[in-house]
Amino acid sequence: xxxxxxxxxxxxxxxxxxxxxxxxxxxxxxxxxxxxxxxxxxxxxxxxxxxxxxxxxxxxxxxxxxxxxxxxxxxxxxxxxxxxxxxxxxxxxxxxxxxxxxxxxxxxxxxxxxxxxxxxxxxxxxxxxxxxxxxxxxxxxxxxxxxxxxxxxxxxxxxxxxxxxxxxxxxxxxxxxxxxxxxxxxxxxxxxxxxxxxxxxxxxxxxxxxxxxxxxxxxxxxxxxxxxxxxxxxxxxxxxxxxxxxxxxxxxxxxxxxxxxxxxxxx
Amino acid sequence: xxxxxxxxxxxxxxxxxxxxxxxxxxxxxxxxxxxxxxxxxxxxxxxxxxxxxxxxxxxxxxxxxxxxxxxxxxxxxxxxxxxxxxxxxxxxxxxxxxxxxxxxxxxxxxxxxxxxxxxxxxxxxxxxxxxxxxxxxxxxxxxxxxxxxxxxxxxxxxxxxxxxxxxxxxxxxxxxxxxxxxxxxxxxxxxxxxxxxxxxxxxxxxxxxxxxxxxxxxxxxxxxxxxxxxxxxxxxxxxxxxxxxxxxxxxxxxxxxxxxxxxxxxxxxxxxxxxxxxxxxxxxxxxxxxxxxxxxxxxxxxxxxxxxxxxxxxxxxxxxxxx
Numbered sequence: 001x002x003x004x005x006x007x008x009x010x011x012x013x014x015x016x017x018x019x020x021x022x023x024x025x026x027x028x029x030x031x032x033x034x035x036x037x038x039x040x041x042x043x044x045x046x047x048x049x050x051x052x053x054x055x056x057x058x059x060x061x062x063x064x065x066x067x068x069x070x071x072x073x074x075x076x077x078x079x080x081x082x083x084x085x086x087x088x089x090x091x092x093x094x095x096x097x098x099x100x101x102x103x104x105x106x107x108x109x110x111x112x113x114x115x116x117x118x119x120x121x122x123x124x125x126x127x128x129x130x131x132x133x134x135x136x137x138x139x140x141x142x143x144x145x146x147x148x149x150x151x152x153x154x155x156x157x158x159x160x161x162x163x164x165x166x167x168x169x170x171x172x173x174x175x176x177x178x179x180x181x182x183x184x185x186x187x188x189x190x191x192x193x194x195x196x197x198x199x200x201x202x203x204x205x206x207x208x209x210x211x212x213x214x215x216x217x218x219x220x221x222x223x224x225x226x227x228x229x230x231x232x233x234x235x236x237x238x239x240x241x242x243x244x245x246x247x248x249x250x251x252x253x254x255x256x257x258x259x260x261x262x263x264x265x266x267x
Numbered sequence: 268x269x270x271x272x273x274x275x276x277x278x279x280x281x282x283x284x285x286x287x288x289x290x291x292x293x294x295x296x297x298x299x300x301x302x303x304x305x306x307x308x309x310x311x312x313x314x315x316x317x318x319x320x321x322x323x324x325x326x327x328x329x330x331x332x333x334x335x336x337x338x339x340x341x342x343x344x345x346x347x348x349x350x351x352x353x354x355x356x357x358x359x360x361x362x363x364x365x366x367x368x369x370x371x372x373x374x375x376x377x378x379x380x381x382x383x384x385x386x387x388x389x390x391x392x393x394x395x396x397x398x399x400x401x402x403x404x405x406x407x408x409x410x411x412x413x414x415x416x417x418x419x420x421x422x423x424x425x426x427x428x429x430x431x432x433x434x435x436x437x438x439x440x441x442x443x444x445x446x447x448x449x450x451x452x453x454x455x456x457x458x459x460x461x462x463x464x465x466x467x468x469x470x471x472x473x474x475x476x477x478x479x480x481x482x483x484x485x486x487x488x489x490x491x492x493x494x495x496x497x498x499x500x501x502x503x504x505x506x507x508x509x510x511x512x513x514x515x516x517x518x519x520x521x522x523x524x525x526x527x528x529x530x531x532x533x534x535x536x537x538x539x540x541x542x543x544x545x546x547x548x549x550x551x552x553x554x555x556x557x558x559x560x561x562x563x564x565x566x567x568x569x570x571x572x573x574x575x576x577x578x579x580x581x582x583x584x585x586x587x588x589x590x
Contacts, residue, residue: 007380007382008380009380011377011380011381011382012377012378012380014377014382015374015375015377015378018373018374018377019363019366019374022365022366022370022374023363023365023366026365027365085363086363088364089361089362089363089364089407090361091361091362091363093322093327093355093357094355094361094362094375094422095378096327097325097326097327097350097353097354097355098350098375098378098379099347099348099350099351099378099379099380100378101347254329257326257327257328257329257346258328258329259281260281260319260322260328262327262328263318263319263322263327263328266357266361
C-alpha cells in the first residue's frame with residue numbers, strides 16, 4: 001500500500017470517528033451514556049454492598065463487574081452507532097456507495113468508543129475511590145491496560161455483532177445494541193462467580209472472553225486465577241471471534257447488496 | 268466514444284414473505300449503453316424498476332444475472348474501484364439529522380479520502396455552487412426540502428465523480444427551485460464533462476436535461492432514443508389546427524409528407540404531423556393553392572409527456588424501440 005493510499009485509509013477511518021464525535025458532543029443522551037448511567041449503576045450497586053456489609057474484597061469483586069459492564073456498554077454502543085445512526089437517519093446508501101471497507105467503518109467508531117469508555121473508567125475510578133474506598137489502579141499499569149484492552153476488544157466484537165444483525169434484520173435488530181451486554185452480565189459472572197450458575201451456563205461462560213478478563217483483573221484483588229492462562233484464553237477467544245465476525249460482516253454486506261438492504265433501509 | 272455504462276441482460280428479482288415465497292421480477296433482461304459525457308434519463312411509471320436499475324448500476328445492489336461494466340470496470344468483480352469514481356444524489360435525500368450542512372459535507376468528503384486543504388477547498392466550491400453559505404451551521408433536520416436537495420447534490424460532487432447517478436433529483440420541489448437545480452446540474456455536467464444517469468417522473472426535466480432517454484415499464488426497456496426521436500417512434504405527432512373557408516382536398520392532405528392523421532369537420536380541421544413547425548408552412552401553402560382560405564392556424568407541439576402516456580397505455584405489448 002502506497003503512503004497516499006495509507007493516508008486516505010486513515011482519513012476514511014477518521015470520517016466515522018468524526019461523525020460519532022460530533023453526535024456525542026451534541027447529543028444530551030450520549031453525554032448521559034458517559035456520565036449518568038455508569039455513575040448511577042456504580043453508585044447503586046456500591047450502596048448495596050454497603051448495606052449488605054460486604055468485606056473489601058467482595059465489594060471489589062462486584063465493583064469490578066459493574067465497571068466492566070459499563071465500559072463494554074459505552075464502547076460497544078459507539079461501534080454499533082457506526083450503522084445505527086445511518087439506520088435511523090435512513091442514510092445507509094450514501095455510506096455504502098462510498099469506497100469504504102468494513103474495517104474502516106468499525107475502527108473509526110471504535111476509536112471514539114474507546115475514548116468515551118476511557119473517560120468513563122476515569123470517572124468511575126475516582127468516584128469508587130471516594131465513595132467506597134476501592135482503588136482500580138492497584139493492579140498496576142500493565143495489568144490495567146491489558147484488562148482495558150480486553151474489554152475494548154469485547155466491545156468491538158459486540159458492536160460488530162450488532163452491525164451484522166442490523167444489516168440482516170434492519171430495525172428489528174436495533175434492540176440488540178442494548179440487550180447483548182445484559183445477556184453477558186447474566187452469564188459471565190458480573191455480580192457472582194460463574195461456578196454458582198446452573199449447568200450448562202458455566203460452560204457457555206467459558207466460551208465468552210469477558211469471563212477470563214474479569215477473573216484476570218479480580219486476581220489482583222485476592223481472587224484465584226492463573227494470570228497468564230486467563231489472558232491467553234481471553235485474547236485467544238476474542239481474536240477467534242473477531243476473525244469470524246470479520247468474515248461474517250463482509251458476507252453480510254455482500255448479502256445486503258444482493259437483497260437491496262441498503263436501499264430498503266434508506267427509504 | 269467510450270462507454271460509461273455497458274449493461275447486458277440485467278435481471279433482478281426480489282423475494283419477500285414467509286420463506287421468501289413471494290418472488291417479484293423487477294428487471295427482466297435490461298440492455299443499456301450510455302456514452303461518456305452523456306446525460307441519460309430513465310423514465311417510467313411507478314414500479315417500473317427505475318430505482319432498482321439505478322441502484323444496480325451504482326453498485327448499491329447486485330443483479331441476479333447479467334454483465335455490467337461501469338467506466339470500463341466489471342461492476343460484479345470490482346465494485347469498490349467503481350465506487351471511487353461514482354456518486355449518487357436522490358430525491359428526498361436523507362443524511363444524519365443532527366449534523367449540520369458543513370459537518371455532513373466534511374463527513375462525506377472524508378469518506379472519499381479528502382483531507383486538509385484539498386477537502387476544505389472542495390467543500391467551499393460546492394457551497395458556492397449550490398448557494399449553501401447561509402445554511403452551513405443548520406442541522407440537516409431543520410433544512411427545507413429544497414436545501415436538502417442542494418446539499419444532496421453538493422455531497423454527490425465531493426469526489427468529482429466521472430459518473431453521477433441522480434434519482435428523481437427534483438421530486439417534491441416547487442417549479443422555481445426545480446428549475447434552479449436543473450440549471451445547476453447542467454452547469455456542472457458541462458463544466459466537468461461527467462456522465463449523468465438520472466431517473467425522473469418529470470417529462471419536462473427529462474426533455475431539458477437528457478441527451479437520450481430510455482422508457483422503462485414493468486422491468487423492460489420499451490424504447491431508447493433522443494426526446495425528438497422518441498416522439499417520432501410512437502407517432503404521437505404535433506397538432507396543427509386550422510379554421511378555413513372553402514374546401515380541402517383529403518387526397519392532397521394524405522399525400523403530403525409528414526402527415527400522420529387528420530380530421531375535418533365544419534370548416535375546421537386537425538392535422539397530426541411529425542413536426543408542426545416544419546410542416547405548417549408547406550401545409551398552409553398546399554391548402555391555399557387548393558382553394559381554401561385559412562382564417563386561423565395554431566400549432567400544438569407534443570411533449571415527452573404524451574410519449575410517456577402512449578407507452579404507459581400499451582401495458583400488454585412487448586414492443587421495443589431503439590432509435
